[in-house]
Amino acid sequence: MYKGIPASPGIVIGPAHVISNKALAISRETIPASKVEAEIARLKAAVDRTKIETIATKEKIEHEVGKTEAEIFSAYILLLQDPMFTGKAEEIIRTQLINCEYALHMVLQNYAEFTNRISDSYLKERSRDIGSLADKIIRNLESAGRKEVKLPADKYIIIANDLSPADTADMDKNSVMGFVTEVGGATSHTAIVARSMEIPAVVGVRDITSQAKTGDLVIIDGEKGIVVVNPNPKILGSYKEERKKFILKMRMLKRFKKLEAITVDKHKVELSANIEFPEEIGAVLENNAEGVGLFRTEFIFINKSNLPGEEEQFDAYKMIAMKMSPKSVTIRTLDIGGDKFLPYFKIAPEQNPFLGLRAIRLSMANLNIFKLQIRAILRASAFGKIKMMFPMVTISEEIDEALKIVDEVKAELKRKEVKFDESIKIGIMIEVPSAAIMADELAKKADFFSIGTNDLIQYTVAADRGNETVSYLYNPLNPAVLRLIRMVANSAHKAGIRVSVCGEMASAPHLAYLLIGLGIDELSVSPSSILSTKKIVRNISFRDALEEAEFALKQEKAAVIYDHVMASLDKILMPRKKENVDES
Amino acid sequence: MQFKKKVTIMNNAGFHLRAVAVFVKESEKFKSDIKVRNEEIEADGKSIMGLTTLGAGKGVEIELKADGPDAKEAIMRLAKVIADKFGEAE
Numbered sequence A: 001m002y003k004g005i006p007a008s009p010g011i012v013i014g015p016a017h018v019i020s021n022k023a024l025a026i027s028r029e030t031i032p033a034s035k036v037e038a039e040i041a042r043l044k045a046a047v048d049r050t051k052i053e054t055i056a057t058k059e060k061i062e063h064e065v066g067k068t069e070a071e072i073f074s075a076y077i078l079l080l081q082d083p084m085f086t087g088k089a090e091e092i093i094r095t096q097l098i099n100c101e102y103a104l105h106m107v108l109q110n111y112a113e114f115t116n117r118i119s120d121s122y123l124k125e126r127s128r129d130i131g132s133l134a135d136k137i138i139r140n141l142e143s144a145g146r147k148e149v150k151l152p153a154d155k156y157i158i159i160a161n162d163l164s165p166a167d168t169a170d171m172d173k174n175s176v177m178g179f180v181t182e183v184g185g186a187t188s189h190t191a192i193v194a195r196s197m198e199i200p201a202v203v204g205v206r207d208i209t210s211q212a213k214t215g216d217l218v219i220i221d222g223e224k225g226i227v228v229v230n231p232n233p234k235i236l237g238s239y240k241e242e243r244k245k246f247i248l249k250m251r252m253l254k255r256f257k258k259l260e261a262i263t264v265d266k267h268k269v270e271l272s273a274n275i276e277f278p279e280e281i282g283a284v285l286e287n288n289a290e291g292v293g294l295f296r297t298e299f300i301f302i303n304k305s306n307l308p309g310e311e312e313q314f315d316a317y318k319m320i321a322m323k324m325s326p327k328s329v330t331i332r333t334l335d336i337g338g339d340k341f342l343p344y345f346k347i348a349p350e351q352n353p354f355l356g357l358r359a360i361r362l363s364m365a366n367l368n369i370f371k372l373q374i375r376a377i378l379r380a381s382a383f384g385k386i387k388m389m390f391p392m393v394t395i396s397e398e399i400d401e402a403l404k405i406v407d408e409v410k411a412e413l414k415r416k417e418v419k420f421d422e423s424i425k426i427g428i429m430i431e432v433p434s435a436a437i438m439a440d441e442l443a444k445k446a447d448f449f450s451i452g453t454n455d456l457i458q459y460t461v462a463a464d465r466g467n468e469t470v471s472y473l474y475n476p477l478n479p480a481v482l483r484l485i486r487m488v489a490n491s492a493h494k495a496g497i498r499v500s501v502c503g504e505m506a507s508a509p510h511l512a513y514l515l516i517g518l519g520i521d522e523l524s525v526s527p528s529s530i531l532s533t534k535k536i537v538r539n540i541s542f543r544d545a546l547e548e549a550e551f552a553l554k555q556e557k558a559a560v561i562y563d564h565v566m567a568s569l570d571k572i573l574m575p576r577k578k579e580n581v582d583e584s
Numbered sequence B: 001m002q003f004k005k006k007v008t009i010m011n012n013a014g015f016h017l018r019a020v021a022v023f024v025k026e027s028e029k030f031k032s033d034i035k036v037r038n039e040e041i042e043a044d045g046k047s048i049m050g051l052t053t054l055g056a057g058k059g060v061e062i063e064l065k066a067d068g069p070d071a072k073e074a075i076m077r078l079a080k081v082i083a084d085k086f087g088e089a090e
Helices: A033-064 A067-080 A083-096 A100-115 A121-126 A129-139 A165-170 A189-197 A233-254 A278-286 A310-324 A359-365 A367-383 A396-415 A433-437 A453-461 A479-494 A509-518 A527-539 A542-553 A558-583 B017-027 B048-052 B071-083
Strands: A005-008 A011-019 A156-160 A176-181 A201-203 A217-221 A226-229 A270-275 A291-296 A328-332 A385-390 A425-430 A448-451 A498-501 A522-525 B002-008 B033-038 B041-044 B061-067
Touching: A005 A189, A011 A176, A011 A233, A033 A067, A033 A083, A033 A100, A033 A129, A067 A083, A067 A129, A067 A310, A067 B017, A067 B048, A083 A100, A083 A129, A083 B048, A100 A129, A156 A217, A165 A189, A176 A217, A189 A201, A189 A278, A189 A527, A201 A217, A217 A233, A233 A527, A270 A278, A270 A527, A278 A310, A278 A527, A291 A310, A291 A522, A310 A328, A310 A367, A310 A385, A359 A367, A359 A385, A359 A396, A367 A385, A367 A396, A385 A396, A385 A448, A396 A425, A425 A433, A433 A453, A433 A479, A448 A479, A453 A479, A479 A498, A479 A509, A479 A542, A479 A558, A509 A522, A509 A527, A509 A542, A509 A558, A522 A527, A527 A558, A542 A558, B002 B071, B017 B048, B017 B071, B041 B048, B061 B071
Parallel strands: A011 A156, A156 A176, A176 A201, A270 A291, A270 A522, A291 A328, A328 A385, A385 A425, A425 A448, A448 A498, A498 A522
Antiparallel strands: A005 A201, A011 A217, A217 A226, B002 B061, B033 B041, B033 B061
């Protein structure tokens, strides 16, 4: 049994398909002079196959992610024809009478001698891309001794050193049951894509590619982060039971897909999805979310060597707007600072980064970045239903200033006759106590509110939840937090605008129940939590939720609120749960 | 005909694979032999692999050399590709 990091929940049992992406074991073999031409033909065939594959990947990425992301593949295609690369390998085969694999290996070694001298760390790192291209060619080499990759069965579990987000998005859900990787963390791009595609996954399992062989029976428990290779009958039996329960639960949830998110007393709650990456759109649509309630734009900026341009941003926003249309997409402007930084954009070190230059503050201090993003969002708004929102608004002046900038950009676009949605809705995130307290005033200026609960909680209780010594203070049920949420909801409704919650708080059943009672109109949760949240909505009555909230607002301690809401929820869900099982 | 010019890398990421690919697509259009030098390292101006060994980051001054019938046009064109930051938006 191996322990890794839980990346995507679910239990699967199936044959392993081990992909070794470690340096391929390459042996040096001498070939007779008479075989030189055949060896070169073997190299050329492999290069051609690699080229065809690369073109296919390029087209797929271009189509699904964007032109800019696909550009690197054009470089690979050119590289495959480079005389210094494949040409040099050919020369080595001819002059030194050795096998293709080793010839390619020699070319790379020679190349590494040069690139190791590079002082620019980014360029040095990137030079390794060429090595991965050579690996691809070697995998494509046909030889009597090398077996073609045989899949163990129609359905299998992938075990690899690492999988790129694109590899993950590429997975065919009909054949890939789940995956295990040696590297990666729970918040890595790959893990997020796996969760939204609902492929069970465990990451960070050290050395698993040498522990499991293709064809071994493997169990993945994506909730606990456990991987079992060749289990004994007892363990296998208990996991089979667990899997049955999991499938039953998923099947029950799927039935909520087509149903409306409405309480038993007909109160409508809008359910939308939070996403971080374009690859998650498929899961958003699959779970029938009513829109994207929060599209974090940081992914476009992070893991880049330089600031993404307007076109790159525009392409990403447009693609998502088009895929979601006619449903809406709420795009949040850049939210960095705090614990998120950009390598190419340095800010002076701060004593208290979370109380420093982050989110809208950082955008306002760098108007070129802010305007570029607003322009890209506005242009994309011509292709679907886009809403824009600003993170971490603290004072009223910030809205005035931000709206003024939006107006300037709009005027500029009009002058240039560029199309955009002139009535685009612009909202703000309420995640700072000062904004929550002044919500009645801010509601006059914003088209909608979205409460970011993670930050609102941490700023209200002045405690970092990652700091173990004070994390006990970080509690979504803190009565001060609940009172602030109620204030925000009341202010919004008085001004005739809608209020959503897009923090993690929205997907825990007891918290969703309370939030609805506090007057929240829309819950935005991760794509994979849409159906479980809808199940809660459809089982509760709005009148009960209001009462529950009234009770909570009168308490002084979070623990009392917790016990009460859990007891109420148990009463509501227990009998119905039985009913549901009977039906299926 | 020989022609030389010193130019400074302007884009943030420097002479990375994608930028080099843009450069090579242009250099291949010329008949002249093209070399690019960063201090003591010289690379073939038509080889992606060679050019990435230069490790030329932002702000580095490199020397472009062309030898052949269209040497001057080649250098002017390639200097412009670098000045235009390889078409990268930033």
